Amino acid sequence: MRWKKLSKLRCIAKQFLISFKVGGGKKIFLWYDIWHPEGCLFDKFGFRTIYDAGRSIGPKVSSIIRDNNWYWPSARSENLVLIQSRLPEISLGGENVPIWRSSSGKYSCSQTWEHLRPKFSVVEWHNLVWFSLAIPRHAFILWLVFRDALVPKEKLCSWGFTGSSLCLSCFACQESRDHLYFCCSFGRRVWRNIMADCCVYNPPIEWSSIGSWSAECWKSRNLQATICKLCFGATIYYLWRHRNDLLHGNVPRSEEKLIQQIKWDVRSRLVARYSAKICVIEEPSAGAEMESATDFEII
Template identity: 50%
Template structure:
């Protein structure tokens, strides 16, 4: 998954430039077929696309790095997956344009909708802010912001609770104490006798 992230983040490596030049050639990472004459590692990376898609999104800038139909920039996610190929024909766009084709001077300029699906797509455009630079975003489906922050503090030894308890003279295991507070019906999990 790191290699996929590097492709979207445009990490300044020779490998990223090589992949864009040799294998992608201006196409979306999500739409290129898996070539049989490629290396084992490139085929494996392409097979991971379905797993990686939910974790990648974009903050929109100029739209020059974002594929309109294949990248996840819209609140509905990947437009081609959500609305199907027919919607691209209704929109009057070919299958591979960049998002920059509908952004002019930092504002949305999409042709009039010719289908209900396009109306649905266009109705959500005012909710999407346009910045200065296209920025890939690595999402986590399980991360709750508060939990992520607490974990970050823990890794940086920023949680002072155990330290404060040691100042009060507490030397026991906090986990055992927590389990003792559980209802007597749950004590069988700990092997301890409730008191």
């Protein structure tokens, strides 16, 4: 980043810099830095005060210090009288030390980011999307689904798309987020099969209740909850890929192969994290048979 771009960030940096502890003042700007009890002198008093003081706009605080004492010509305006009257409050000597807006008074990247970033209320499903073992591509699609930011046919039709809006997996209803997850008969079978392998029976199929239900059931950090969250994200991801394959004329996976792929992704993630033995670790081939619920067991 060039110096000119960095200099444009001064106004942002001022939000975090409370003041300077003045030592010799050689590195502190007289008019633009926050060293005086009145704050930034230029921001508060403007160009007129600089003109009245008979000084340029770029001197350092050291220009008004001699022999460790304040040295400023006689004031010619009320603003300068105010500025000079508060100089005795500032102790001189030592080093120039910036005092930052943080608990320790020192600069902190994390606290600066917390101050800069937009703040919103915490959603109940955040731990389902972002957790240490989350698979990034799965987490991204799951985040889009929770935000209702995917573009199923229902949205395309509202934007002027003239084709059919029916779901390509069941041809029974209009394709929407709530239908794909998991009112569609195809998606519902995949969802229930994967959840049964996780020893979760009769999971909800209405998207409006899945978020709160899963956040409550899988809020712990144990292995079972982690596996369930991984399976949830993988199911969402591969159902969306299945939908795209149907829409764009690609050869879609069958229901059995889709379930096998979800299991393989979850097992691979667990192997990478725990370096444990998994019953089957090879990617499912075209002729592979559907595996049992024990495929998720770590031995």
